[in-house]
Amino acid sequence: MIKVENLSRQYGTFWAVKDLSFEIADGQVYGLLGPNGAGKSTTVKIMVGMLAATTGEITINGLNIKTDGNAIKANLGFVPESCALYENLTGREHLEMVCNLHHLPVEGIEPQANKLIELLDLKDAADKRIAGYSKGMKQKLLVAGGIIHNPRVLILDEPLSGLDANAQSLFRELIKEFARDNRIVIFCSHVLEVVERICDQLLIIDHGKKLTEGTPQQIMENQSVTTLGEAFSRLTGATDIDDQARGILRAIERGNGNNG
Amino acid sequence: MATMVEEPIDKRQLKTLLKASLKTDLRSSSSRFGGERKSLLGIPPIAFVLLIYLGMSAMLSGVVTRANDVFLGAFFVLAMQMVFVAVTILLEFSHLILSPDDFPILAPHPVNSRTFFAAKVLHMVIYVTMMVVALGLIPAVVTAITYKQVLLFPTMFFASWSAGTAAALFFAIFYTLMLRVGNREKMHRYLGYLQFLMTFVIYGGYMFLPELAKNMFALSKSGFDFTYLYLLPPGWFAAWPSLVSGLVSAVPIWAGSAGVVSLVVLYLIGNSRLSFQYARTLCETVEQQESKAEIRSSSGVFARLLQAIASPEDRVIWKLMRKQFKYDNRYKMSVLIAIPLTLLYLYMGLKGGEALADPFAPLETLTSVRSTTMVYLVLAFIPYIVVIGTAYSTSYQAAWIYYASPADRTRLVVASHRFAIIFFCIPYLVFMGGLMVYFFGSVLHAFLHSIVLFLLLMALVGALALIAPRFPFSLPVKSGQRAGAMMLSFIIPMVVVVVPMVILSRVGYGGAIGYGSVVFVLLLIVVAISTLQKRIVPRRLAKQECLDG
Numbered sequence: 001m002i003k004v005e006n007l008s009r010q011y012g013t014f015w016a017v018k019d020l021s022f023e024i025a026d027g028q029v030y031g032l033l034g035p036n037g038a039g040k041s042t043t044v045k046i047m048v049g050m051l052a053a054t055t056g057e058i059t060i061n062g063l064n065i066k067t068d069g070n071a072i073k074a075n076l077g078f079v080p081e082s083c084a085l086y087e088n089l090t091g092r093e094h095l096e097m098v099c100n101l102h103h104l105p106v107e108g109i110e111p112q113a114n115k116l117i118e119l120l121d122l123k124d125a126a127d128k129r130i131a132g133y134s135k136g137m138k139q140k141l142l143v144a145g146g147i148i149h150n151p152r153v154l155i156l157d158e159p160l161s162g163l164d165a166n167a168q169s170l171f172r173e174l175i176k177e178f179a180r181d182n183r184i185v186i187f188c189s190h191v192l193e194v195v196e197r198i199c200d201q202l203l204i205i206d207h208g209k210k211l212t213e214g215t216p217q218q219i220m221e222n223q224s225v226t227t228l229g230e231a232f233s234r235l236t237g238a239t240d241i242d243d244q245a246r247g248i249l250r251a252i253e254r255g256n257g258n259n260g
Numbered sequence: 261m262a263t264m265v266e267e268p269i270d271k272r273q274l275k276t277l278l279k280a281s282l283k284t285d286l287r288s289s290s291s292r293f294g295g296e297r298k299s300l301l302g303i304p305p306i307a308f309v310l311l312i313y314l315g316m317s318a319m320l321s322g323v324v325t326r327a328n329d330v331f332l333g334a335f336f337v338l339a340m341q342m343v344f345v346a347v348t349i350l351l352e353f354s355h356l357i358l359s360p361d362d363f364p365i366l367a368p369h370p371v372n373s374r375t376f377f378a379a380k381v382l383h384m385v386i387y388v389t390m391m392v393v394a395l396g397l398i399p400a401v402v403t404a405i406t407y408k409q410v411l412l413f414p415t416m417f418f419a420s421w422s423a424g425t426a427a428a429l430f431f432a433i434f435y436t437l438m439l440r441v442g443n444r445e446k447m448h449r450y451l452g453y454l455q456f457l458m459t460f461v462i463y464g465g466y467m468f469l470p471e472l473a474k475n476m477f478a479l480s481k482s483g484f485d486f487t488y489l490y491l492l493p494p495g496w497f498a499a500w501p502s503l504v505s506g507l508v509s510a511v512p513i514w515a516g517s518a519g520v521v522s523l524v525v526l527y528l529i530g531n532s533r534l535s536f537q538y539a540r541t542l543c544e545t546v547e548q549q550e551s552k553a554e555i556r557s558s559s560g561v562f563a564r565l566l567q568a569i570a571s572p573e574d575r576v577i578w579k580l581m582r583k584q585f586k587y588d589n590r591y592k593m594s595v596l597i598a599i600p601l602t603l604l605y606l607y608m609g610l611k612g613g614e615a616l617a618d619p620f621a622p623l624e625t626l627t628s629v630r631s632t633t634m635v636y637l638v639l640a641f642i643p644y645i646v647v648i649g650t651a652y653s654t655s656y657q658a659a660w661i662y663y664a665s666p667a668d669r670t671r672l673v674v675a676s677h678r679f680a681i682i683f684f685c686i687p688y689l690v691f692m693g694g695l696m697v698y699f700f701g702s703v704l705h706a707f708l709h710s711i712v713l714f715l716l717l718m719a720l721v722g723a724l725a726l727i728a729p730r731f732p733f734s735l736p737v738k739s740g741q742r743a744g745a746m747m748l749s750f751i752i753p754m755v756v757v758v759v760p761m762v763i764l765s766r767v768g769y770g771g772a773i774g775y776g777s778v779v780f781v782l783l784l785i786v787v788a789i790s791t792l793q794k795r796i797v798p799r800r801l802a803k804q805e806c807l808d809g
Contacts (some may be wrong), residue, residue, distance in 0.1 A: 050367040070267070070370035078368035086280055086365060088287040093280075100276035101369040129287065131736075146368075 001025055002153065002184060007056035009042050016042040017208040024201070027182040029175055031189070031199030035236050039208035040188045041081055044155050048078045060153060074102060077151035081158045083138045087131035091122055091141050094130060095148055102149035116144045135162035143171060154178055155186045160194065172198055196228040204235055211235045267372040277379035282386065313344065313394035320395065321402040326477050330407055330505040331512070334416060334498035335489050336473040337399045341420055342427040342494055344395060345388060349431040377531055384432065388424045396420030407505055415504040422523055423497040429526035460600045490515035496522060573667050577675035577732055581650060584733060594649030598684070602638045609634030616699035619709060619768045629762055636761040639713060640753030642688055643721050646680035653733035662731045670797045676732045677721045685717050708775060715782035720756045722789035729797045
């Protein structure tokens with residue numbers, strides 16, 4: 001179980017996250033939604049110990065991130081939004097590095113890495129430098145690195161970005177399988193169709209503050225709409241999207257002297 | 261986070277982190293996936309720097325043989341080595357010590373602070389050891405042979421290693437300390453200014469130490485007492501070979517002990533500075549810097565200047581260079597390094613008052629080749645430093661825009677070279693014009709000679725575009741790259757600009773016809789290079805691919 005209480009993070013005078021509280025039960029896929037700059041990535045970075053909270057507490061399975069950081073990390077997998085990888089290592093070396101940092105049995109590392117490399121269709125690139133990988137290949141590698149140590153909590157920040165349709169389907173199923181195994185998955189994404197399909201519980205934030213929380217169905221009912229996209233637009237105040245799109249088109253036409 | 265600091269070093273994690281760092285170093289110039297991309301002259305940057313250091317160790321060996329005193333020879337060898345190590349740390353800080361990239365990659369994993377520190381220190385020690393082997397091995401052998409004492413070889417080598425490690429630790433700690441002090445939002449900028457100031461100290465050491473050594477060796481022959489040198493850090497380590505050679509007295513013992521103590525103290529301070537928590541601070545500082553950076557529009561004067569003299573491609577690149585200079589410390593440093601080098605070389609060249617002989621006047625007295633080289637080298641390496649510095653960037657992935665836009669690729673490349681000429685070379689040429697008026701005593705001669713220099717610069721910059729056309733900020737920064745580029749910055753301009761100037765200062769123009777011939781030939785070369793540029797550069801650029809990661 002994950003418990004986040006009154007979490008806040010301040011940069012100078014700017015509050016990226018303000019007084020955020022929520023709980024995630026075991027076996028849940030928990031969706032964290034919000035417009036760009038809402039504070040989603042800051043929240044997950046605090047949860048994995050990459051950033052320090054200005055105030056508030058996070059406990060994961062009874063352990064506090066401030067005092068038991070490494071004990072929590074031993075059972076936590078994280079797939080970051082950015083391609084944070086040592087680009088001069090090969091894909092296989094990256095996975096081996098993660099295994100060693102997590103103290104997996106030495107004899108199990110190679111077969112474990114090989115298995116994931118094969119399942120994620122990275123066999124041809126496994127022994128080449130990450131610097132030459134496509135965005136999708138890097139994303140697959142980040143996912144592999146996030147799960148190779150068999151974590152009980154998996155935090156995914158835009159994990160489907162750059163992946164082809166088959167890989168996206170694979171990861172959607174993987175997330176569901178994780179939850180069926182009574183693990184916790186935190187899923188940050190802008191792809192609302194996917195979020196609606198796989199998340200049991202959603203938290204929508206904006207300007208670092210909680211807007212609403214509930215199942216996708218509850219949120220849609222509360223907003224009296226039929227899709228999560230509509231609910232999201234209403235909650236975040238983006239109701240004039242058609243006008244905005246027309247405005248952009250008019251602006252670029254004007255900028256180019258109406259030449260198209 | 262105190263509990264994390266208490267955790268012991270995890271040997272398995274240490275081995276893993278160290279392996280990753282070393283692989284990153286050694287592969288930083290090797291071929292990319294799907295295509296070969298080699299570094300300078302096809303040699304990995306680190307190997308290139310080490311090869312140059314190996315060459316310099318021969319020069320240091322000469323110091324040992326001339327010193328006639330174990331301590332004095334060791335002192336200057338170690339002082340030079342400490343300066344070299346300091347230069348490397350200065351130029352390659354983010355690769356060798358702490359990178360803002362480390363934390364995002366390692367933070368989600370259970371790595372403790374002490375393990376991270378140990379991995380960083382070991383990585384630095386391995387790097388310093390490689391440098392010390394290149395720089396110190398031959399002088400250590402020469403010391404043992406010169407003084408016919410086998411034991412001096414390991415002692416001198418160990419003293420070299422210790423002095424290099426102490427210098428590396430000192431600079432690493434000093435920089436991390438600076439990052440910890442003061443307003444975080446401005447820290448990044450302060451670090452840039454600090455690095456800039458340090459270049460004066462470091463290049464000053466590089467320039468003046470050989471001369472100082474020469475003068476001191478002369479003094480030592482006259483029985484001058486150099487005991488005070490034991491007070492300086494190189495003296496602490498030079499005391500070790502001095503003691504082994506049999507010069508046992510209180511001063512070398514105290515100085516030698518100071519060397520040991522300094523290493524221990526630096527290690528202990530480093531333990532608290534180079535921690536994983538500190539890596540977090542660095543990462544947050546960079547993020548904060550990025551999120552808070554205010555982008556102001558161009559100043560009126562600069563914008564008007566752009567409109568008046570620049571093509572659309574020039575405007576794009578010049579504005580980019582200006583903004584990168586303002587916000588990218590790495591780039592700022594790579595360009596600003598020209599200033600201390602300029603001042604130091606000018607000082608070295610002009611101190612005898614004989615460097616700038618009027619090539620129009622009858623050449624009755626020969627000018628010093630060394631002084632002439634110093635003065636003209638400055639003029640030649642300025643555009644080289646700017647052009648090389650502009651090619652490399654941590655934002656190299658943004659170079660996709662050059663490939664995706666319909667802009668003229670050759671003009672995009674040449675724009676950075678034109679920037680170097682207009683904003684760096686011409687102002688310096690004006691300054692040199694003033695110097696020439698002073699030395700020649702003739703405004704006309706100074707003006708005419710400046711025209712020749714300008715044409716030589718045009719030829720140099722044009723040749724650079726022909727040899728290695730690079731889009732600005734389109735290549736990733738690699739370990740050892742900058743140090744390697746700095747070394748090359750002395751060689752290429754030397755051939756293109758300095759050699760002709762040294763010859764000219766010895767033979768003169770030989771009257772109006774001679775001058776006219778020189779200008780005519782140079783004009784032909786500039787025009788030929790320009791014509792070749794239009795043909796060759798687009799072809800070479802067409803073969804380049806965007807490094808989009």
